[in-house]
Amino acid sequence: MSIPLNIIKSCFVPLNIENVDTDQIIPARFLKATTKEGFGKNLFRDWRYENNDETKPKKGFVLNNPLYSGEILVAAKNFGCGSSREHAAWALKDYGFKAIVSSFFADIFKNNALNNGLLPVQVSDHFLQKIFSAIAKNPEAELEIDLEKQTIKLLDHSKHSSAEETFEINPYKKTCLLNGFDDIDYLLSLKKDIENFERSYTL
Amino acid sequence: MGKTLFEKIWEKHVVKQIEGGPSVFYIDKHFIHEVTSPQAFTGLNKRGIKVFRPEQTIATADHNVPTLNQHLPIKEELSRLQVEALKKNCAEHGVELYGLGHPFQGIVHVIGPELGITQPGMTIVCGDSHTSTHGAFGAIAFGIGTSEVEMVMATQCLLQSKPKLMRINIEGVLNEAVVSKDIILYIISKISASGATGYFVEYAGSAIRSLSMEARMTICNMSIEMGARGGMIAPDETTFHYIKGKTFAPQGEAWNHKLVYWKTLYTDADAKFDNEINIDAADIEPMITYGTNPGMGIGVTQKIPTADTVNENDRSGLSKSLAYMGLQEGAAIKGQKIDYVFIGSCTNSRIEDLRMVASFVKGKKKAAEVEVWIVPGSKQVEKQAIEEGIDKIFADAGFMLRQPGCSACLGMNEDKIPSGKYCISTSNRNFEGRQGAGARTLLASPLTAAAAAITGKVTDVRELISNTNQ
Ligand code: SF4
Numbered sequence: 001m002s003i004p005l006n007i008i009k010s011c012f013v014p015l016n017i018e019n020v021d022t023d024q025i026i027p028a029r030f031l032k033a034t035t036k037e038g039f040g041k042n043l044f045r046d047w048r049y050e051n052n053d054e055t056k057p058k059k060g061f062v063l064n065n066p067l068y069s070g071e072i073l074v075a076a077k078n079f080g081c082g083s084s085r086e087h088a089a090w091a092l093k094d095y096g097f098k099a100i101v102s103s104f105f106a107d108i109f110k111n112n113a114l115n116n117g118l119l120p121v122q123v124s125d126h127f128l129q130k131i132f133s134a135i136a137k138n139p140e141a142e143l144e145i146d147l148e149k150q151t152i153k154l155l156d157h158s159k160h161s162s163a164e165e166t167f168e169i170n171p172y173k174k175t176c177l178l179n180g181f182d183d184i185d186y187l188l189s190l191k192k193d194i195e196n197f198e199r200s201y202t203l
Numbered sequence: 204m205g206k207t208l209f210e211k212i213w214e215k216h217v218v219k220q221i222e223g224g225p226s227v228f229y230i231d232k233h234f235i236h237e238v239t240s241p242q243a244f245t246g247l248n249k250r251g252i253k254v255f256r257p258e259q260t261i262a263t264a265d266h267n268v269p270t271l272n273q274h275l276p277i278k279e280e281l282s283r284l285q286v287e288a289l290k291k292n293c294a295e296h297g298v299e300l301y302g303l304g305h306p307f308q309g310i311v312h313v314i315g316p317e318l319g320i321t322q323p324g325m326t327i328v329c330g331d332s333h334t335s336t337h338g339a340f341g342a343i344a345f346g347i348g349t350s351e352v353e354m355v356m357a358t359q360c361l362l363q364s365k366p367k368l369m370r371i372n373i374e375g376v377l378n379e380a381v382v383s384k385d386i387i388l389y390i391i392s393k394i395s396a397s398g399a400t401g402y403f404v405e406y407a408g409s410a411i412r413s414l415s416m417e418a419r420m421t422i423c424n425m426s427i428e429m430g431a432r433g434g435m436i437a438p439d440e441t442t443f444h445y446i447k448g449k450t451f452a453p454q455g456e457a458w459n460h461k462l463v464y465w466k467t468l469y470t471d472a473d474a475k476f477d478n479e480i481n482i483d484a485a486d487i488e489p490m491i492t493y494g495t496n497p498g499m500g501i502g503v504t505q506k507i508p509t510a511d512t513v514n515e516n517d518r519s520g521l522s523k524s525l526a527y528m529g530l531q532e533g534a535a536i537k538g539q540k541i542d543y544v545f546i547g548s549c550t551n552s553r554i555e556d557l558r559m560v561a562s563f564v565k566g567k568k569k570a571a572e573v574e575v576w577i578v579p580g581s582k583q584v585e586k587q588a589i590e591e592g593i594d595k596i597f598a599d600a601g602f603m604l605r606q607p608g609c610s611a612c613l614g615m616n617e618d619k620i621p622s623g624k625y626c627i628s629t630s631n632r633n634f635e636g637r638q639g640a641g642a643r644t645l646l647a648s649p650l651t652a653a654a655a656a657i658t659g660k661v662t663d664v665r666e667l668i669s670n671t672n673q
Binding site: 191 | 225246
């Protein structure tokens with residue numbers, strides 16, 4: 001069980017970089033832990049700090065920019081490519097993100113995120129550009145993600161304007177997230193089916 | 204309508220189809236290692252359950268192990284604890300472990316095939332994205348995250364949606380000194396690091412059929428680097444010949460029986476793919492990457508692209524990459540100075556790779572200022588290299604033969620490339636910091652890496668092979 005998700009309304013952090021791989025999200029040297037906790041402080045470690053030194057945040061990196069905060073990370077296309085490390089999803093979640101918006105997600109990352117109650121929201125290139133240009137002009141712009149309705153809304157209070165798009169999500173995964181169910185509970189409930197399958201199966 | 208190879212295997216493994224959702228998908232073999240399994244075991248323990256089918260689970264220690272003095276206790280405390288946790292978890296759950304010191308230990312994607320565990324028609328998963336390697340045998344093999352590792356441990360099943368299917372046909376004869384690593388780097392450079400996202404890829408065509416199993420594994424291994432869920436190649440005589448006699452291969456009657464089934468595993472002539480790409484083998488030259496994703500590759504004689512030749516969206520990526528790499532747009536890559544050479548990883552650390560390097564460097568010496576690490580993929584590869592005298596050739600050339608593990612592929616264990624240094628590497632990822640914070644990686648084939656070891660710079664290997672055939 002994880003915490004059920006439904007509406008996430010928040011400011012957001014714009015990470016306008018393509019092909020963000022999981023080695024950047026959480027470098028390999030932090031994968032030595034044997035628990036799932038505490039990865040947030042090493043999120044984007046080498047982009048965040050000069051020479052791995054926490055007292056020297058890199059000014060240019062968006063997580064260090066006091067203008068931006070919130071529960072949503074917006075990234076350019078092909079987010080989460082590379083290594084299958086689920087630690088990337090744990091780090092994003094532990095840092096405080098509840099949703100990641102991009103125009104394209106790498107497959108394994110998407111699954112890992114969904115399995116940890118972190119919502120990947122895939123939007124069109126056009127909508128993504130709109131989000132990036134809105135926040136460039138107004139750092140207080142917000143996003144409202146409604147999982148039940150599968151909509152994402154860009155709220156730009158300065159212009160009293162909003163734009164909206166719908167997004168796709170596997171209906172099974174949606175039910176899981178809305179209710180905080182996990183796949184393992186579900187699969188365990190199918191033990192009998194699995195044993196029957198094994199009996200009639202030859203490779 | 205006919206079926207693809209993927210569909211034939213997929214359909215045999217669907218336990219149940221959830222309406223409007225994924226399939227409950229049965230897994231034949233589950234490989235685990237020290238880095239992505241501890242949290243999954245903790246999950247099982249919290250639920251009070253054991254590994255459901257321990258006999259279908261195989262463990263090894265590879266990512267986080269030193270590659271020197273493996274007989275001594277691991278120095279780094281966190282690494283040692285992680286490897287010890289694997290040992291304890293495997294013992295408690297009855298899972299066979301090929302840990303440090305075991306004659307079968309090695310990189311998970313090297314040992315599965317060489318032990319004959321990996322077989323055609325299987326479904327194989329591992330908490331590691333390069334699980335796609337095993338697809339070279341005509342298996343559905345793909346990487347999973349730790350939650351999924353826990354799922355497979357708990358139920359031997361995963362929830363999976365059927366991916367789209369792509370076929371990449373490579374026809375024709377390969378040029379001199381072009382090997383399978385060049386083929387896959389070429390494909391990724393053409394279709395980009397995300398070009399196959401959402402797809403499962405089948406590689407076909409005469410150029411693929413002509414390859415050895417080791418070479419096929421190199422290609423399937425890097426499928427993930429173009430975003431694909433996995434890659435596969437239909438099994439044929441080359442496959443059957445490779446498996447026969449391996450430690451866990453079927454024997455006697457069982458072998459004959461399996462062979463009949465394995466021979467049905469091919470894509471029917473009238474099967475349909477969602478996407479198909481054709482490549483002429485003659486267009487491929489020895490490849491090298493210049494940037495920070497595996498799609499940023501060029502032929503070794505070509506120039507690094509300039510901003511005006513790439514599409515608008517890729518421009519900022521290009522300048523960011525080149526700034527990290529300390530390279531100039533429009534410059535030649537040939538002649539670039541190299542500090543380290545790493546020949547290893549699940550992409551290129553098999554006996555064939557080592558033989559290829561050895562036959563090329565025999566009688567040559569490495570450039571004085573270059574450090575060369577050769578890291579065999581497994582204990583068995585190491586043993587064979589020593590038996591064949593390959594270790595002597597490396598020693599004479601000034602190359603350092605280390606012990607099996609992932610080593611400098613991922614900047615996690617002790618083997619790291621120092622910040623700012625250039626490493627030509629036979630591994631599969633050139634991401635920022637992949638081989639250590641600040642390390643600059645150029646991906647290439649074992650031959651191109653060996654050529655750089657001799658000259659100390661990026662070299663067109665063809666200039667060094669006068670008339671020896673690789
Ligand atoms: S060698 Fe590299 S890519 Fe292969 S399993 Fe090890 S870390 Fe992963």
